[in-house]
């Protein structure tokens with residue numbers, strides 16, 4: 128069986144260079160001076176960092192419904208180029224992924240494309256309307272084996288419904304991920320409520336809209352003795368609340384996006400809607416608290432909230448533009464810029480926040496595994512010394528709404544391996560033969 132021989136890689140950026148041979152979907156040998164077998168593809172790593180493949184708990188792929196902005200195929204390409212071997216595709220599609228027909232389609236189409244495992248996220252409520260629980264059990268039992276449910280884009284704001292969803296999820300052994308936004312506090316809001324929004328005349332989204340739901344859901348999870356996951360944490364107060372809840376023994380986990388680790392609301396001065404996102408870009412003090420929370424493990428992981436939008440929905444008046452930004456292809460570089468460069472995380476830490484913790488949170492047995500013989504060959508090779516300039520037209524996404532246009536960023540994914548198959552290399556995706 129032909130395989131892949133990776134020569135001179137540094138697992139977790141530690142120790143001396145080693146060679147690894149991948150075959151039959153697994154790591155079959157690790158050593159020095161390994162010989163390639165006949166028909167093996169050889170990848171020269173030249174001392175680059177080898178990590179477990181990244182797992183994104185929060186991706187929007189827009190299929191079905193808005194294939195003009197992203198498809199499972201284009202989003203899978205972006206994911207593979209970004210070093211991801213598994214992504215979770217949010218349910219706010221059209222039709223909504225609130226039935227097994229849609230969730231199974233997403234899984235099957237992802238497998239057909241074959242660049243990354245696209246795990247469907249099921250809606251918590253029918254049509255994301257927040258009124259009636261969706262058939263979570265049927266979706267969990269489908270071929271897509273839904274293991275995470277979220278109304279992302281909307282908050283499950285009714286506390287009684289959220290309580291029932293948590294109880295139901297607990298009995299099914301699945302995870303509820305909450306978009307924490309008290310809707311009564313964000314009517315008409317388009318930007319973080321603070322001095323910048325006041326100066327620019329933009330309606331504000333107060334921190335309390337997020338934090339009040341985080342606190343409430345922590346208490347609901349405590350009482351129901353179940354887990355809850357907080358999507359896109361964006362404030363210093365959320366970090367404090369999650370820390371408090373974990374200290375109480377509550378099963379709460381949280382993610383932060385790359386953009387909330389790098390950008391703050393000073394970006395809004397230009398009124399360029401590329402910076403419009405939910406939750407909004409906050410203040411520099413929030414950014415610092417999120418970075419520290421991620422370094423300390425209070426915030427468990429990084430999730431991209433990759434949210435492609437069409438030009439006509441972004442290049443328009445700030446107040447009416449859609450919220451969301453691209454994230455899959457730039458995630459690693461932003462994590463290096465905000466966490467590795469300032470010394471807040473080492474490469475082990477990067478493996479933890481981009482691969483191991485997300486895989487654990489959602490219970491994926493074949494992802495985020497140690498780089499050892501006999502383990503699944505879901506891996507990413509990273510050039511820690513590279514730097515590159517982001518150009519939206521060179522990204523694989525159909526949409527162009529990256530907030531990092533023209534920025535020069537550190538580190539680059541040079542190859543991605545899904546069950547031992549090369550899915551991306553040197554900036555190109557590798558489709559199955």
Ligand SMILES: NC(=O)N[C@@H](CC(=O)O)C(=O)O
Pocket residue numbers: 187219279280281306403404405406432434435449450451452
């Ligand atoms: N993050 C965003 O601003 N937008 C997301 C929805 C969401 O994550 O809430 C989208 O679907 O576009």
Ligand SMILES: [Zn+2]
Pocket residue numbers: 279280281306358359405406
């Ligand atoms: Zn959201």
Ligand SMILES: [Zn+2]
Pocket residue numbers: 185187217279280432434
């Ligand atoms: Zn989202």
